[in-house]
Amino acid sequence: MSAPEVPQRIVRCPGCGGDSVYVTSNLYRPFCSARCKNSDFGAWASEGYRVASGPTPEESDEGSAPLPH
């Protein structure tokens, strides 16, 4: 009975802040589950999309002055 001890790194899940086992078997590391990974990626993607959008076009109301009547 000499099972080799596999060191497990417990990291903090960026999604829920819970414990996540940082091992190769954990496909969602450093996240604890697919849900956390997807939610975090979604937030990141949406934020990046917002930044990608260019600035609003200039609103020039003073360009057309009302003619004196």
Ligand SMILES: [Zn+2]
């Ligand atoms: Zn999590």
